[in-house]
Amino acid sequence: MSDIASLEGAGRFCQCPQIAIKALEIKGFKPLDKAYRKADAKGLYLEVRPNGSKLWFYNFRVDGKEKRLGLGAWPDMGLADARTAHGAARQVVQAGHRRAPDCGYPTSRIAGTA
Template sequence: MPLSDTAIRSAKPTDKPYKLPDEKGLFLLIHPNGSKYWRQKYPYGGKEKMLAHGVYPHVGLKDATSPRFQWQSALESGGTSQPRQKRGPLGVRR
């Protein structure tokens, strides 16, 4: 069942991190300090990788699901391999 904004807002922190699953590998990771991070699991080269979409509420439900569908369709069509990391002017990851 897809996540709703109400379910996300009402998610309370516990003593251990836990996940609120959405669809196609996307989930919201809730940490004990109350922070909420968008993550997505995906297969790559026979292994499971994880992609970060951002922090809730800066990245809302609609924004988190939008790139997911673009990324998922690219994987299903055999397109891109692994997402590129943004790099700064000196080649250092941001």
């Protein structure tokens, strides 16, 4: 019996593995009519907006409610920096803190926080 069949038989869903963003791919993400997201891993994603800005965010849940933390703007914050900030924020969330963690990077460049 295949692994997928055994998972389906157990009432579980098979999850497809996420493919992480590569640093060279980010330049190639072009703006569209609507904002779109490119997932990296474990809640980290890059949002590409119609005006061409590319912003890093971390999605997580606290008490069943979805939260979103802005980490910074690309290219000011590269992929490695975003992953570092994401890891630090993720540890704060996993420690049980109820508020959005402070990633330690200035967020004044993110729309709506200036």
